[in-house]
Amino acid sequence: MSERYEEKPQATQKDGEVSFLTAGMDTLSDRLDELRGSLSYKAFAKLVGMSESGMRKYFPPFNSLPTIDKALRIARTFNVNLEWLATGQGPKHPDGTAEQMVQREEFDEEYALIDGYHVTVSTGHGAFNDDHEVKRKLAFRRKWLTFRKLNPDNLVVVFAKGDSMEPTIHSGDSILVDISKNQIEDGSIFVLRLGEELYAKRLQKNFDGGITIISDNRDDYPLQVVPANQLENLAVIGKVVWAGHDFV
DSSP states (O other), X not given: OOOOOOOOOOOOOOTTOOBOOOTTGGGHHHHHHHHHXXXXXXXXXXXXXXXXXXXXXXXXXXXXXXXXXXXXXXXXXXXXXXXXXXXXXXXSSTXXXXXXXXXXXXXXXXXXXXXXXXXEXXXXXXXXXXXXOXXXXXXXXXXXXXHTTOOGGGEEEEEOOSSTXXXXXXXXXXXXXXXXXXXXXXXXXXXXXXXXXXXXXXXXXXXXXXXXXXXXXXXXXXXXXXXXXXXXXXXXXXXXXXXXXXXX
């Protein structure tokens, strides 16, 4: 399968914005990483009230300096001193001892953080278990999960690789998988293990007991049939309930 790699253009600071020009700002990204912890960039930015792209420009390789109002917003959100955030000097928190973020409880009430595994769905082996390391967490609104009747405890995020499911799923997409749903529904997309490889494919039951594996990119990937006597080589890991990708 083909792979595509795209580089995002470097963010630039708009004319007229005023940034800090203070000693210690060269290590700002280190302190932001400390505050971010295990949060994804998107969840971290959402907590502060910024866009993901706006937040990423403060991290390598861009290392832009925030405007004063943005730095103040970050400091207030995480209950840290502005001087510490800007320069690394002085106590981290206003009282010198507090270690909890403001608004974190409100964030947890509104969002569920789903484990993202460093696993691709075109190559790999096994199901999602302790052998796979959680690399990041992605935030999903609890109201949306409830509306979709999804339990956060049954959800994992993996990553697509290849073009076999285009235009539905693109290489590099984040894929939300409900591992409690492993009963085949005709036409739905599932993450499955066939032999030693993982795929995201549509599945269809056949009258003879076999399973047809369907790629959305049918021009390049023909139908594949698993006969009934070879189903022991196929395991349904979970149902794909959402996929997301960048447009740039």
